Amino acid sequence: MATPDRPGFALPLLLLAGFRTLIDDLHAELARQGHAELRPAHGFVLQAVGPAGTTASDLGQRLGVSKQAAGKTVDRLVALGYLERVDDPVDARRKLVRMTARGHDGLRRSAIVFDELRDSWAATLGADRVAAIEDDLRRMVPADVFHLDVPGWFGG
Amino acid sequence: MATPDRPGFALPLLLLAGFRTLIDDLHAELARQGHAELRPAHGFVLQAVGPAGTTASDLGQRLGVSKQAAGKTVDRLVALGYLERVDDPVDARRKLVRMTARGHDGLRRSAIVFDELRDSWAATLGADRVAAIEDDLRRMVPADVFHLDVPGWFGG
């Protein structure tokens, strides 16, 4: 209703809507699988922490936000049981951020569900069309933007 | 780096990155054209206000947020000179929210710049590929999600 069949707005709106659709579907399914508290941003954070773990400063750099912001996000994920902080044995300043078992579970399930959602798109659109969308976007999106998993860019 | 050539994450990340690329480019150009304070969300809000104007409650419904949130957003846009509030002559409860001249200018320029950006994608990808992306997404995205211009859904 508020929307635009104005030509200029269609493409960005469709990209956003496509992303949102995927994320909504993902979280509906994750909630069913015992991860109701996992918010859209959290998947990207877990992804950025990675299996090896990292530090708050490094996490901030990966996500393109300040170390303070990264620290606060880690606090929340720690409170939810997805991450834990451990002292670095070789550098007393550092605190390693690592995924807990629950964190690993959440991330693993996210990837699986995303795969299923992609398959369901492929079932409607055709696998080649989905692959074509991916190829086209990969060509149009600068690598540094593609490689940025940052959640909060939208409102920043 | 933090990213995923994990298969499941590629499609959503590409959709997000594509959207972000467009929005970043839009705002870089808008800043050059005298609208540096216009944030990503604001375009959607102006769009939702529309040429006829509306009320805060109605705006909230259009954007899928509470009337209070819509009211606060209107406050900010009023402070920036993009919107104005006027009393409704026939209903003393209502305050009409309308675009100012600056608001119209910002929205008009957004649409023009988006068109140019789409053209630049078409120049690289081919017009038919861009149209195909749009068609595919239009088919995969539920109408109510496509028709939702809401900015803040991401972190809600």
Place this chain on the structure above:
DNA sequence: GTAAGATAGTCAACGTGGTTGACCAAATAG
């Protein structure tokens, strides 16, 4: 014509996800 209910706007408190600036402790370079 008035009592009751729905609707518009606002205020306050709060949560989340960001920002800067300041600061301390620990590591590293000269």
Place this chain on the structure above:
DNA sequence: CTATTTGGTCAACCACGTTGACTATCTTAC
């Protein structure tokens, strides 16, 4: 050994959302 860099945290702040409570006004029903 001193000077600098780096990692983490604290505090204050901003944008954007939430719910709950409240007032003023309009609408409906009796």
